[in-house]
Structures are given as structure tokens and as C-alpha cells.
Amino acid sequence: MNAPSSLGIDRALVLIEFAQEYGLAAEDCLDGTGLAHDALGAPDAQTTAAQEAAIAANLVRLLPHRPDLGLLVGERLHAAGHGSRGPAPGACATLGEAVERAERAECTSASAWGLCAWSVERAGATVALRARSRHLPRPVRRFALDRDLARLALLARRITGEAPPPAVVRTRHSDPDRAEAYLRVLGVVPEFGADRDEVVVDARALEHPPARSGPRPRVHRDGLRAEPARRLSEPDLVARVREHIEADLAAADLESAARALAVSPRTLRRHLSGHGYSFRRMLDAARQDRALLLLRQGLATREIAGRLGYTEPSAFLNAFRRWTGTTPGRLERPPHAAR
Numbered sequence: 001m002n003a004p005s006s007l008g009i010d011r012a013l014v015l016i017e018f019a020q021e022y023g024l025a026a027e028d029c030l031d032g033t034g035l036a037h038d039a040l041g042a043p044d045a046q047t048t049a050a051q052e053a054a055i056a057a058n059l060v061r062l063l064p065h066r067p068d069l070g071l072l073v074g075e076r077l078h079a080a081g082h083g084s085r086g087p088a089p090g091a092c093a094t095l096g097e098a099v100e101r102a103e104r105a106e107c108t109s110a111s112a113w114g115l116c117a118w119s120v121e122r123a124g125a126t127v128a129l130r131a132r133s134r135h136l137p138r139p140v141r142r143f144a145l146d147r148d149l150a151r152l153a154l155l156a157r158r159i160t161g162e163a164p165p166p167a168v169v170r171t172r173h174s175d176p177d178r179a180e181a182y183l184r185v186l187g188v189v190p191e192f193g194a195d196r197d198e199v200v201v202d203a204r205a206l207e208h209p210p211a212r213s214g215p216r217p218r219v220h221r222d223g224l225r226a227e228p229a230r231r232l233s234e235p236d237l238v239a240r241v242r243e244h245i246e247a248d249l250a251a252a253d254l255e256s257a258a259r260a261l262a263v264s265p266r267t268l269r270r271h272l273s274g275h276g277y278s279f280r281r282m283l284d285a286a287r288q289d290r291a292l293l294l295l296r297q298g299l300a301t302r303e304i305a306g307r308l309g310y311t312e313p314s315a316f317l318n319a320f321r322r323w324t325g326t327t328p329g330r331l332e333r334p335p336h337a338a339r
Contacts, residue, residue, distance in 0.1 A: 009040055009045040009046060009047055011047075011052060011077065012035075012040065012047045012051070012052055012055055013040060014073075014076055014077055015029065015052075015055050015056065015059065015073065016029050016030075016037075016040075016055070017264065018059070018072070018073055018076055018264075019058075019059055019062070019063075021264060021265055021266055022062075022063055022066075024059075024062055024063075028058060028062060029055050029058050029059065029062075030055065030058075031054075031058055032054050032057075032058070033047075033051045033054045033055060034051065035047065035051060049115065052115060053115055053136055053137060053140050053144075056115065056140045056143050056144065056147075057137055057139050057140050059073070059143070060139050060140060060143050061139070067181075068146070068181035069143055069146075070142060070143040070144065070145065070146025070147040070149075070150070071146045071147070071149070071150045071181050071182070071185045072150075072259075073143070073147050073150075074146060074147040074148065074149065074150025074151045074154070074185070075150050075154065075185065075259055076264075077147065077151060078150065078151045078154040078155065115133070115136055115140065115144035115147070115148075116131040116132060116133045116136075116144050116145055116148045116197075117131070117132045117133075117135070118130065118131055118132075118148070119132070122203065124203075125202060125203055126200055126201065126202060126203060127200070127201055127202075127203045128198050128199070128200045129152070129198060129199045129200075129201070130196060130197065130198040131145055131148060131197040131198065132197075133145055133197065141173075142173050145171060145173070145197050149169065149185075149186060149199065150185050150186070152199065153185055153186045153187060154185075167186075167187075167188060167199050167200060167201045168188070168191065168199070168200040169182075169186055169188055169189075169190040169191065169198075169199050169200075170190060170191045170194035170196060170197065170198050170199075170200075171190045171191070171192055171194060171197050172193070172194060172195065172196065172197055173192060173193075174192055174193060175192045175193075237271060237272075237275065238272070238275055238277055238282075240260075240261065241257050241261075241268070241272065241277075241279065241282060242282060242286065244256070244257045244260050244261075245257070245282060245283055245286045246286055246290070249283075249286060249287055249290055249307065249308050249309055250306065250307060250308065250309040251309065252283060252286075252309070253279075253283075254268065254269065254279045257279065284319075287308045287309070287319065288319075288323045290307070290308060291304055291308060291316070291319075291320060291323070291328075294307065295328055295331065301313055301316065301317070301328050301329075304316065304328075305317075
């Protein structure tokens with residue numbers, strides 16, 4: 001194994017941890033890689049780009065119901081702060097430097113970003129960041145591109161402190177089942193079916209220096225990431241989770257809350273439990289409060305059910321009876337009831 005194809009083990013461990021949260025076994029993730037899970041704990045453990053691609057291929061095969069899989073893994077890797085050889089993108093002076101380091105890396109199968117190989121092309125006031133993935137197995141190409149795009153967008157967000165700067169994203173791939181996931185992560189919906197994979201940005205967006213943050217989280221050799229405990233130990237953890245729930249009751253779930261806090265669902269569940277809470281009970285309580293408020297406002301049962309995330313009014317009615325012992329129609333609704 002030559003040096004250019006040798007990668008650290010951390011990215012593989014993050015992939016395995018992600019898969020385990022979906023009920024997959026580490027051995028299934030490593031199928032066909034020649035790697036043994038027990039051996040990943042060795043101090044000098046390494047993977048190759050081909051092995052990382054094989055792990056990614058296993059995830060794509062085992063989680064076919066997640067068309068946004070690459071974006072989710074990209075978010076996780078960004079939260080963990082992992083690059084590969086050399087300085088991670090977040091350690092560079094500017095976003096442009098990060099991508100140029102990836103371009104200078106003399107390999108076609110891996111870069112500081114991930115499995116795609118990136119190049120930079122400047123044309124006047126714009127810069128095109130172009131990804132090459134034809135060296136990868138076909139089932140992995142979309143996953144690899146989405147993963148890199150997510151990390152690029154999140155790095156830009158960290159640099160600017162807000163949504164990613166305006167950009168045009170083009171991809172050879174077709175429109176997925178969940179195109180809205182791209183809008184959530186990238187800030188734009190890509191142009192699908194293009195003749196290349198690229199991100200075109202204003203050249204000035206590459207010159208902003210990244211905000212410095214604390215030490216990046218570590219990955220334990222047992223495959224579990226050491227989460228940013230200083231964030232999770234703050235007294236307002238429960239308030240932050242409740243705020244996430246109340247922002248969109250129809251879509252809130254443990255996974256989205258964990259992403260918002262840059263931790264794994266398992267870690268968030270554990271920390272909430274340590275405070276005497278569970279996400280399910282918090283969601284249930286928030287739905288009850290919102291249901292009573294909307295009922296006082298005169299909304300119909302079907303509309304309330306939809307706003308709370310229930311697919312059928314009957315499911316909402318069952319929950320309402322559990323909360324109040326009666327039905328919405330029988331509950332007294334004073335015209336000026338106070339919260």
C-alpha cells in the first residue's frame with residue numbers, strides 16, 4: 001500500500017457508527033473490504049481509498065430507503081471534523097485554500113474532502129469547483145458527491161456564520177426522491193442531469209477566513225465519536241431540543257434534532273435521559289400544547305392533525321383522547337382562553 005492511497009481510520013469509523021445507528025452490523029459495513037472490525041482499534045490502523053469506497057458501497061446497498069444518505073454522512077463527517085491525509089479542509093486559511101489543497105493532492109481516488117477528486121477553475125468573477133468521481137464504482141458516485149457537497153456547504157456556513165453563499169450546483173445525477181434535502185443542506189436545489197458535477201460560486205466567497213473553533217471532536221477506537229460534551233452539558237440542552245421540536249412539529253424527529261446539535265441520535269438520547277427526559281415525551285408534550293392552542297384558535301381537526309405531523313386525523317384524535325380524556329369537539333373552548 002503506497003502512501004498516497006493510505007488514509008486515517010477515523011472516516012471509516014464514522015461511517016460504521018452511522019450505519020450502526022440504523023441497525024446495521026459493523027461486519028456488514030466491512031464486507032468485501034478485507035478489514036476486520038476488531039483490527040480497527042489498532043493504533044496504526046489505516047484504510048485505503050478503495051476500502052473506504054467499499055464501505056460506502058455497502059451503506060448504499062444496505063440503506064436503499066435513504067436517497068439522502070450521502071448528505072447525512074457529509075453532515076456527520078463535518079461535525080466530526082475529519083479530513084484524510086494532511087490538513088483537514090477546516091484547518092485551511094480560506095475555503096479556496098481548502099479546495100486547492102485537495103486539487104494539489106497527487107491522487108485520483110481521495111482528497112482532503114473525501115472520495116471525489118476536486119479541481120478549481122477560475123473564470124473572471126466566478127470559480128468552479130469541479131468533482132471527478134469516475135474512478136469510483138458506479139453505485140458509490142452519487143453518495144461520494146453528495147457527501148463532499150454537504151461538507152463544502154457546511155464549511156462555507158461556518159466561514160460566513162450564516163447560510164452558504166449563493167452558488168449554482170450542477171450534477172450529472174437525476175432528481176432524487178428527496179430533492180428538498182439538498183435545499184436544506186446546500187441552500188440551493190441542484191441542476192440535475194447536467195454534463196458535469198460542479199459548484200460555481202462568486203470568487204469572493206473563497207477568500208473569507210474560517211472562524212476558529214475549539215479542538216475538533218475525537219473518534220474513539222471502538223467506533224464511537226467523542227461528542228462535543230461542552231455543548232451537551234450546557235443547562236439549556238433541553239431548551240434547545242424543545243426549540244427544535246416547536247420550530248416544525250410536523251417534521252421534528254430525533255435524527256433531525258441530533259443533526260441540529262451536531263451529535264449522533266444515540267448520544268442525544270443518552271444525554272436527554274441523563275436529564276430525565278426522552279425525545280418522544282418532549283415531542284408528545286409539544287404536540288399537546290400546540291393542539292390546544294390551535295383548537296382555541298378555531299382550526300379544524302384535520303388541519304391541526306397535519307400541522308402536528310399526524311398522517312391521519314384518527315391518529316391525532318387518539319392522541320388527543322390520551323392527553324385530555326375527551327375529544328376536541330367536546331373540549332370547552334373559551335373564546336379568550338389564555339396560554
